[in-house]
Amino acid sequence: MIYSRSRRFVFIHLHKTGGTSFEQGYEPFARWDDLILGSTPHGEQASTYFQRRFGLYKHSGLEEIEKVIGAEALAGFRILAFVRHPRARIASLYNFVGGIVLGWAEKNGTTLPAIRAAWETLSAQHGQLRWPASRAFIESDDFSGFIRNRHLHYDAAFQSQAAKTRTATHVAEPLRIEDLAGSSILQDLVDPSFVLPHANRSQRILIRSADIAPVDAAWLADHFRDDMAAFGYD
Known part of the structure; x- marks a missing residue:
């Protein structure tokens, strides 16, 4: 996760959605009072400490973040999360x-x-x-x-993306990673020179999304029906 006081945004790092890429890409642009948990050498150390001390870590959802920071303190902050087709x-x-x-x-x-x-x-x-x-x-x-x-x-990585990006008071702005190519939203947020790297690649490809059997694709669509509806996937 990122808590950027300088640019007034919070980034929720959902599992397997490209969050490590954004956190590593953002690190050179971070200012002294920005907090990054996870993904970078300092961020991993900070994540360990903040999880023990405050219950916040790399993959904290919005409910956990709001509980620690406070709903009022998030007012005026842009809350963002990368999301991805469940399949x-x-x-x-x-x-x-x-x-x-x-x-x-x-x-x-x-x-x-x-x-x-x-x-x-x-x-x-x-x-x-x-x-x-x-x-x-x-x-x-x-x-x-x-x-x-x-x-x-x-496993936390198998939880609903939608559930981790909303509370009774706040809902994160979902950025579908499928739509980021050609978009300037990250440059507008961070800096015109920002480039999103591709970090934390899988060590081997055992299956591709397109090769998932129809029965399994249907099972996943049903299991993650909240994500499918919330983020406009079909």
Whole structure:
């Protein structure tokens, strides 16, 4: 997340929507009283401290931010969030955690079935294997099984985007990442010379959004129907 007092905006970093790219791109333009949690070396350290001290971290939603900062303090601030089609977003999540798990397996000379069999022991030693999304990947044979795995539904990355960008008093302005190309909204917000980088790429591509089976696409559309309606996706 970003709390920019200097430019009077708050940026909500939803999982797998390009938030790391914006936070890294914004960092050179940040002023002394801007707060960035996550994504940069300083931001990651700050995120750890702010989560422990105030309950705010890299992926805090608007409700968490408002609770700490106060609804009145947000008045007059522009509240923004990148959003993404749920199908593409969850495909990206699958590629991201799959890259981590399979990369770890290769590095340690083991296999996915072996990790699955020894998950209790291995996850106690390696934090990334404990993520609910990682466990869902480890327990699943394919993308279809992954999205239906019960553990995935406990992962913050599988939450509704709409739910994390609204409260009773504020609603974030959604910036669909599919519409950012050719738009000057970020340059107008930050600086005319701002360029959005492409950071935090998945380590490997296991599935593409266009290749998701129709039955799974329909399942995701139903599960994320609030996002589909709120952000005009079909």
